[in-house]
Amino acid sequence: MDRQQREYRSDGARVFRMVVRIDIYVADWNFMNRSGSMDVAEAFDNGGNEPTFVPASEASIEMLEKVNVEFSTTCSVCMEEIRIDSEATRMPCLHIFDEDCIVEWLHKSRFCPVCRFSMPADGDQ
Numbered sequence: 001m002d003r004q005q006r007e008y009r010s011d012g013a014r015v016f017r018m019v020v021r022i023d024i025y026v027a028d029w030n031f032m033n034r035s036g037s038m039d040v041a042e043a044f045d046n047g048g049n050e051p052t053f054v055p056a057s058e059a060s061i062e063m064l065e066k067v068n069v070e071f072s073t074t075c076s077v078c079m080e081e082i083r084i085d086s087e088a089t090r091m092p093c094l095h096i097f098d099e100d101c102i103v104e105w106l107h108k109s110r111f112c113p114v115c116r117f118s119m120p121a122d123g124d125q
C-alpha cells in the first residue's frame with residue numbers, strides 16, 4: 001500500500017495518449033473553393049478549445065419541411081440527383097436534400113451543407 005502510493009506520486013507527469021479522429025465533411029467542394037478559405041474554423045468555433053461540430057437540435061430536424069420536388073436538383077450531401085416528383089426535405093434556407101442525407105448530416109453539423117445556414121441547436125438560448 002505504502003509503496004504503491006509513493007510510486008504514484010513520483011510519477012507526477014503522466015501522459016494520457018489519445019487518438020482523436022476528426023471527420024470533415026465536404027459536401028460541396030465548389031462552394032468551398034468559391035468561399036476562398038475553408039470555413040471549417042467557424043464550425044470549430046464553439047467558444048472552447050475542442051474542435052467539435054455542433055449538431056442541429058432534434059426538434060429542428062423533425063420540423064424540416066417535406067416537399068415534392070418540382071424541378072430536378074442535386075442533393076449536396078450525396079451528390080445524387082433528386083428527381084422531379086420525388087419527396088425531399090427542405091431546410092429553412094430552401095435548400096433541398098434527400099431526407100436520409102440531411103437528417104444524417106444535421107446530426108453531425110447544424111450548418112446547411114450548401115449555404116451554411118445555421119439550424120437551431122440544443123444549448124442555443
Ligand SMILES: [Zn+2]
Pocket residue numbers: 075076077078079080097098101
Ligand atoms: Zn442525398
Ligand SMILES: [Zn+2]
Pocket residue numbers: 091093094095112113114115116117
Ligand atoms: Zn442552405
